[in-house]
Amino acid sequence: MLPFFDILVIVIYFLLISGLGYYYSKRQKNTEDFFKGGQRIPFWAAGISIFGTALSPITFMAIPAKTYSTDWSYFLLNMSIFLSLPLVILLFIPYYREKKLNTPYEYLEIRFSSIIRLLGSCCFILYQIGRIGVVLFLPSIALNLVTGVDIFLCIALMGGVSLIYSLMGGIEAVIWTDVVQVFVLMGGVSLSLILIIIDTENGFSGIIEQAKINGKFNAFDLTLSLKEPTVWVMLFGGFFINLSTYGTDHTMVQRYLVTPSQKEAKKSLWMGALLTIPATFIFFFMGTALFVFYQVNPSALNNNFINNDAIFPWYIVSQLPSGVSGILIAAIFAAAMSSLSSSMNSGAASFSADVYDRYGFVWNKDPLKIARLTTLCIGMMGILFALFMATSDIKSLWDQFNKILGLIFGSLGGVFMLGLLTKKANTNGILIGIVVSFTIQLIISFQQSVHLLMYAATGMISCFVSGYLGSLLFKSK
Secondary structure, three states: OOOHHHHHHHHHHHHHHHHHHHHHHOOOOOHHHHHHHHHOOOHHHHHHHHHHHHOOHHHHHHHHHHHHHOOOOOHHHHHOHHHHHHHHHHHHHHHHHHOOOOOOHHHHHHHOOHHHHHHHHHHHHHHHHHHHHHHHHHHHHHHHHHHOOOHHHHHHHHHHHHHHHHHHHHHHHHHHHHHHHHHHHHHHHHHHHHHHHHHOOOHHHHHHHHHHHOOOOOOOOOOOOOOOOOHHHHHHHHHHHHHHHHHHOHHHHHHHHOOOOHHHHHHHHHHHHHHHHHHHHHHHHHHHHHHHHHHHOHHHOOOOOOOHHHHHHHHHHHHOOOOHHHHHHHHHHHHHHHHHHHHHHHHHHHHHHHHHOOOOOOOOOOHHHHHHHHHHHHHHHHHHHHHHHHHHOOOOHHHHHHHHHHHHHHHHHHHHHHHHHOOOOOHHHHHHHHHHHHHHHHHHHHHOOOOHHHHHHHHHHHHHHHHHHHHHHOOOO
16 A cells, blocks of 8 residues: 555645645536636636647656666657647637637538538547546556556546536636646656656766667667657658647647637647647656666666556666655646546537537537536446456556557548648549548558558548549538
């Protein structure tokens, strides 16, 4: 079990986050407040929330684990956001703001048809439910492994508290708790990095020297291959991943809609992107420092400990003093809860706007009550999915789930680009493009002919080309 001071730190953290939810619950008068925060969120808070939403606990643990076991090959993936950011600012944000859309999927009906809008929205909602489950499940495994805390308790705590403040305070509570959680998260990681540098022989220079000797800073593989994590895969694949994520994913788009103006929305995206730079260096160097630390101190690594994905949590609980380790465990919770609350609120926003309001369901005339009920349902389904994974001994479920839905979202990005960049694209062509793209994606994934990070690129390009040709051949009436 965790020491008393660690538990105390975590309890205080949960109480603080719940208190923020209660505070903002008093400002929720309608769905405009619940899903858009009354458009009173300053750009810097929205920008921090964009950054926090993108930084899941999987990333929190996976980046140090990846650099611990390999090198800096994936470094350019995070930097590729700056390649797609100009397009998002020029094409997507102005349209969403000028048309006063509630979700990006409204655009699909304006440009194509209600069927395409419903398809896009349903894919998004299902993905968010699955994402909630996985964001709860994977860090809970790591915490259970290194602390002994029951996995079901971890899932219940993270899921329950996230659901409570999302239900009470809507997107305002989500964004302002994101601000707190990003400070906890980055402060905790920075503190642990300082401590590991102090604890390592010869400090910072010693880490740099040992890392160079072991080739841990290799980041620029110029091999002409699309199967390995080369520079081309990181930049080209990353461009399409970020274009789809920041341009069409409502967990991100929602942040552009909560600021007072379009100018503020663009500044928020810049803010979120710029925060990626120092965060990437910190997380990558943390993994390198862990490698050097355990190379110098092999006895500090449990011989039975074979899961590299939990190397960072293991360092937290085995090397850091009580209280400090509590802050870092709270940081893992913070990374999870930032992503969880975003998925809950944005999923509910999409259902409310794209399904409930669009198709005229009137069994309850209180939109705010429907918004909260939908948030509750999506949150509970995600929590139940996490509990199901915890009891089913399914290790590869997330890989398959993420692969299939990743293929779908690659195609969906192509749909948006067809609408924004061409005048001749129509519903018939779009449906053809989605089917052809998804078929091509499945073939590519089964044959493993390209790296996983290329799926967004192949999906978007194949959908764009086949969708455009289909539109020319089968014109809508």
